[in-house]
Amino acid sequence: MLGGARSGKSGYAVELGREYKASEVVFIATAQAFDNEMRLRISAHQQARPSDWRIIEEPNDIAAAIKRAPLCKMIIIDCITVYVSNLLLSGQNAAQIMNNIAFFLSLLREKSADAVIISNETGSGVVPANDLARKYRDILGEVNKVIAAQSDCVYWFVAGLKQKLKGECDA
Numbered sequence: 001m002l003g004g005a006r007s008g009k010s011g012y013a014v015e016l017g018r019e020y021k022a023s024e025v026v027f028i029a030t031a032q033a034f035d036n037e038m039r040l041r042i043s044a045h046q047q048a049r050p051s052d053w054r055i056i057e058e059p060n061d062i063a064a065a066i067k068r069a070p071l072c073k074m075i076i077i078d079c080i081t082v083y084v085s086n087l088l089l090s091g092q093n094a095a096q097i098m099n100n101i102a103f104f105l106s107l108l109r110e111k112s113a114d115a116v117i118i119s120n121e122t123g124s125g126v127v128p129a130n131d132l133a134r135k136y137r138d139i140l141g142e143v144n145k146v147i148a149a150q151s152d153c154v155y156w157f158v159a160g161l162k163q164k165l166k167g168e169c170d171a
Helices: 009-017 036-048 062-068 080-089 094-110 131-150
Strands: 025-029 054-057 074-078 114-120 154-158 161-166
Touching: 009 036, 009 074, 009 114, 009 154, 025 062, 062 094, 080 094, 080 114, 080 131, 094 131, 114 131
Parallel strands: 025 054, 025 074, 074 114
Antiparallel strands: 154 161
């Protein structure tokens, strides 16, 4: 699922997850609360999803989270946007980040679970004013392309509306 911030991606992922029993859903959360505003965002996301879902908080190693995930029917990863930022700020370069993404995607293919991967589209706005922000935008764009290419279904979200971009997926 791709789209802008607050476009409805996470809410739709929760809707999809609610179609399963709570014990069948694993939610991998990548955000970290470094300030009060982020704590409030994380809290809002936590309150929006069922409290009995199995949650794995993993900001820097989605592959390890997938390996730790118990047997389930759905894995939701929220979100790649924050994950790529975490990796970049931890010192990984573009090649390392792309290898990281390729590895966790290969692990997801080995699971028998459906996977929902959420990411923001950051390349539709203005060109960022500094090198780090431009590097981040460019890497995230490449990551999104790789994930979309390997996904069976891709949705684009804007203003709370979704549009199918790829695949034979449920409306």
